Amino acid sequence: MELIYLLQILQRHIIKVLLISLLAGAGAFGYVKYLMPVEYKNTIVFSTTTKVDPTRLIDANYDPLSYFESADRFAEAIIGWFRNPSVFTDLRDRVPAAKDLPLDSMIKVRKQEKQNLNILFTASSKSLVEDLGTALQNYLKERVAKVNEASNSSYDLVDFQSTIEESKTSSVLAAGVAFTAVFILLCLLVILIDLLRGVVLFPHQAEQILGNTSLGKLSHIHDLRALAALLAKEGGTALIVDTHAPKEASALAIAKEASSLLAQKTVLIEGNAGSTGLLEASGVGSRLGKVKGFFDNLSAEELVKVAMQLHPEDPLLRFIGSGQGRIPSTTHIQALSDAHDVAILSASLPESPYVYLLEGVLMVVVVKVGVTKLATLRHIAQVSTTDRVLIFAS
Structure with missing residues (x-):
């Protein structure tokens, strides 16, 4: 491992390391000067x-x-x-x-x-x-x-x-020795702990695991204008795989920004277990009401028709999966994608069936250094062969 990467690990913990080292030095100074x-x-x-x-x-x-x-x-x-x-x-x-x-x-x-x-x-x-x-x-x-x-x-x-x-030992010398010893020990300790955690420590780790992406990478989660351009370039359909944020936070932020920037009809499709089955316009859902139970009684054509009725009030439409863990069928997903200028599919976990069902769409993998697990990225690399683009969250 190159020295620059070890220094990056230390940089993330340097404030805590310095504070603890300073406390150790101050303690040694006080003991030698007043108690020894x-x-x-x-x-x-x-x-x-x-x-x-x-x-x-x-x-x-x-x-x-x-x-x-x-x-x-x-x-x-x-x-x-x-x-x-x-x-x-x-x-x-x-x-x-x-x-x-x-x-x-x-x-x-x-x-x-x-x-x-x-x-x-x-x-x-x-x-x-x-x-x-x-x-x-x-x-x-x-x-x-x-x-x-x-x-x-x-x-x-x-x-x-x-x-x-x-x-009597010099109190200044004792403080210096204590500070140096604790600082070196903590530096070695934080490096060892981070290496054993099994998480992404450096951007190049995510790039190596997921392979060379034909569409490059975005440097920051808030760099959404570039992502909107990528969505338009790739036909307007993207799968957002958020490896660190709960409740599809990144996907919703990206969808809102994309609909605002492109001024086009955008649909955010969320299909993870634990949410309520509904179809809503994100800005005016309470006024227009919510259409529920579409998995059981709406065909793909009927679903698109209802979606188009909601769009005049808001360019962004959210299509949320059911609490029983069911997900929209590929037919429903394809119909909604074809009917919208931009379609964003959200999967907060790599185990989401979207990863297995969908091919030929742009996969946007949201990675947070120090949080995203290496095993998660390896799983994504194994089950998906789509084009991928990386976003590194702050």
């Missing part, structure tokens, strides 16, 4: 050194750099101490408030440069951070003293500096 607890970070920096033996200063083989290298290797050894769980056990004994804390993952020891180390850790209270910092310094000094005593060395830790500062 403040943490405190302690950074301890110090250096390792070793004392120079004065008696070796007059030694011809004396290398002053060896003392710096020894101190640097000792710094590496200190980092290794923190790989031993006993260090954290000792710290918990020194600071009871840290008894349940995962000190092995909290405390990070890194070598900054030769002989220089820094220790970083974060805790929920400033007092706890201070106590842990003091305990660490005391532990390191005691441990160094034991090493010196055991190995007759002269290592030392100097230049201890402890910096405590608040550690």
